[in-house]
Amino acid sequence: MNPLIWWIWQIRWPITLLTISLPINAQVNWTSPESLDLTRKRVSTGSGRAVVVTANPLASDAALMTLKQGGTAMDAVITAQTVLTVVEPQSSGLGGGAFLLYWDVKTKRLYALDGRETASSHAKEDAWVKSDGSVFSWLEASRSLSAIGVPGTTALLWEGHQRFGRLPWRANLNKSIKIAKDGFMPSPRFLRSISLAQLIGINHSSSFKALYLPDGSLPSQKALFRNPILAATLTRIAEGGANEFYRGETAKKLLIDLNLNQTDNNPVQTITADDLANYQVYEREPLCRSYRSWRVCTFPPPSGGGVSILQSLGIFEVLSESKFSETNTWHWHLLAESMRFGDADRSHWVGDPIDWPVPLNGLISDSYIKQRAQLIKFDKTIFSPLPGEPKGSESLDLASQPRTTGGGTTHLVVVDIEGNVASYTGSVETVFGSRRISEGMVLNNQLTDFSFASSISGKPIANRIGPKKRPMSSMAPVIVFKNGRPVLAIGSPGGWLIPHYITTALIRTLDLSLPPKEVVSRKHLSVRPNETVLEIGSEWSGSHSYIRKSLKRLGHQIKWSRFSSGLALIYRQKGIWHGAADPRREGKVTSLP
Numbered sequence: 001m002n003p004l005i006w007w008i009w010q011i012r013w014p015i016t017l018l019t020i021s022l023p024i025n026a027q028v029n030w031t032s033p034e035s036l037d038l039t040r041k042r043v044s045t046g047s048g049r050a051v052v053v054t055a056n057p058l059a060s061d062a063a064l065m066t067l068k069q070g071g072t073a074m075d076a077v078i079t080a081q082t083v084l085t086v087v088e089p090q091s092s093g094l095g096g097g098a099f100l101l102y103w104d105v106k107t108k109r110l111y112a113l114d115g116r117e118t119a120s121s122h123a124k125e126d127a128w129v130k131s132d133g134s135v136f137s138w139l140e141a142s143r144s145l146s147a148i149g150v151p152g153t154t155a156l157l158w159e160g161h162q163r164f165g166r167l168p169w170r171a172n173l174n175k176s177i178k179i180a181k182d183g184f185m186p187s188p189r190f191l192r193s194i195s196l197a198q199l200i201g202i203n204h205s206s207s208f209k210a211l212y213l214p215d216g217s218l219p220s221q222k223a224l225f226r227n228p229i230l231a232a233t234l235t236r237i238a239e240g241g242a243n244e245f246y247r248g249e250t251a252k253k254l255l256i257d258l259n260l261n262q263t264d265n266n267p268v269q270t271i272t273a274d275d276l277a278n279y280q281v282y283e284r285e286p287l288c289r290s291y292r293s294w295r296v297c298t299f300p301p302p303s304g305g306g307v308s309i310l311q312s313l314g315i316f317e318v319l320s321e322s323k324f325s326e327t328n329t330w331h332w333h334l335l336a337e338s339m340r341f342g343d344a345d346r347s348h349w350v351g352d353p354i355d356w357p358v359p360l361n362g363l364i365s366d367s368y369i370k371q372r373a374q375l376i377k378f379d380k381t382i383f384s385p386l387p388g389e390p391k392g393s394e395s396l397d398l399a400s401q402p403r404t405t406g407g408g409t410t411h412l413v414v415v416d417i418e419g420n421v422a423s424y425t426g427s428v429e430t431v432f433g434s435r436r437i438s439e440g441m442v443l444n445n446q447l448t449d450f451s452f453a454s455s456i457s458g459k460p461i462a463n464r465i466g467p468k469k470r471p472m473s474s475m476a477p478v479i480v481f482k483n484g485r486p487v488l489a490i491g492s493p494g495g496w497l498i499p500h501y502i503t504t505a506l507i508r509t510l511d512l513s514l515p516p517k518e519v520v521s522r523k524h525l526s527v528r529p530n531e532t533v534l535e536i537g538s539e540w541s542g543s544h545s546y547i548r549k550s551l552k553r554l555g556h557q558i559k560w561s562r563f564s565s566g567l568a569l570i571y572r573q574k575g576i577w578h579g580a581a582d583p584r585r586e587g588k589v590t591s592l593p
């Protein structure tokens with residue numbers, strides 16, 4: 001069977017079968033990979049000269065405290081990410097990876113630091129292919145030791161601290177150590193995420209069960225949840241920095257844990273001491289393009305999300321004669337189409353640039369964007385556009401990879417009093433990553449973001465696994481500039497849909513000047529191959545149902561879905577920053593006047 005069809009077949013069945021109702025306010029359902037809080041209505045907002053938005057109140061409070069103590073936005077990111085490792089372990093942590101976009105006021109420069117998980121230097125191209133030639137099912141792969149990439153988060157935070165931090169490294173970790181030791185009250189989403197992990201499968205992980213399902217059941221909602229082993233790990237990292245994580249006791253224990261979990265009759269390739277010791281954070285060139293009078297900057301490959309956002313914005317700008325209007329059917333049609341074209345290119349041309357050159361300049365050049373826009377029809381949707389042929393791709397003969405799943409990611413944004421701005425997306429890939437725990441930390445399964453098949457019909461796939469490669473990501477932290485100054489920072493979790501959420505949010509903010517509160521709460525439109533997906537509860541079923549009907553007339557196959565975006569947004573107007581956290585998750589905004 002064609003590996004692509006096999007892969008889709010493998011993944012679809014378990015996904016549709018996995019649905020369970022829980023006594024904690026929401027249904028956990030694999031069609032919406034992160035468990036979302038259906039009961040949450042209030043949108044957290046805040047304004048001031050310094051603003052923090054993270055996915056968890058404890059992390060936002062701790063990061064604000066860091067700013068109050070004179071820390072920079074970078075210090076606040078370190079505080080927030082280490083606290084999230086404790087309180088939102090289903091989404092990100094030191095056992096995962098991250099991308100940081102950072103505007104540094106002193107040098108007046110935008111930096112892109114890549115702390116993405118990396119495959120072992122021993123990784124084989126056929127890591128996800130079985131002996132009979134079929135590829136692993138996603139469920140199988142996501143719990144395999146082979147899915148765990150060398151975590152990059154600690155190295156990224158350390159590197160960021162060396163460049164942009166002011167408070168002592170240790171000071172930035174104190175709060176996370178205290179919370180891990182003294183405990184925190186489990187949030188509804190934390191508990192639902194444990195249930196979701198159970199649903200995906202935890203039988204391979206006694207360490208997960210011991211920590212998150214004590215006595216075989218969910219932790220009590222009414223008692224403090226402690227993670228003393230993680231407190232000890234964080235304490236060691238507070239003392240010894242990145243060196244402790246990659247070469248010290250934490251590294252040794254991680255390798256022991258991985259090896260203990262090998263099965264004698266079927267050992268798999270996993271990361272080695274050298275892989276850990278040699279992990280590197282890459283400084284990359286931010287990817288920027290204009291949208292009307294703004295300059296939108298985001299993350300380059302291995303992010304495919306960034307390319308996709310810039311392409312979609314560009315195509316939309318070429319085609320829309322006026323600024324976006326929520327009540328204009330054409331605009332929704334054009335937005336959906338521009339997302340489809342963005343998706344077609346990222347799944348074809350983007351992979352880790354260490355393998356072959358991604359035709360990046362070609363993909364976002366004005367002439368190419370215009371050429372792609374001309375293919376879009378005003379009277380008919382094009383369900384599955386083919387990838388284009390950007391300049392620089394002439395010598396590449398590749399196959400497209402199928403969409404990936406996702407679920408365990410967080411986004412945070414910080415602006416400090418001096419005007420440093422951080423837009424940071426961290427991830428462990430699936431909910432609780434591989435569901436394997438080492439030293440109290442959730443270990444990622446990020447290598448399932450590689451294409452499972454390395455080629456289709458003899459043509460290689462850009463995002464295939466290989467030694468020291470970083471898997472293509474949808475994560476796309478964004479910072480927007482006007483007249484050379486940052487005016488907006490945004491990002492979101494949400495797997496493949498991340499660029500769809502962010503593109504729409506950017507258009508709503510920049511074209512409509514909507515306040516962040518409105519932008520994060522308005523309903524999403526997204527696209528899948530052959531379908532246009534509207535968020536359940538949207539106006540498209542009520543006062544604006546004419547839009548849905550018109551889209552249908554243009555051939556859109558309309559589907560309804562819940563979305564679990566986690567937008568974190570700050571927007572500067574008249575010198576004051578305004579922030580909002582997506583009401584679909586548990587985020588909070590904190591600020592200094």
Ligand code: GLU
Pocket residue numbers: 405406407408409427428429430446449472473474475492493494495496498
């Ligand atoms: N692993 C995914 C990526 O890097 C993100 C998953 C998610 O957003 O939940 O693109």
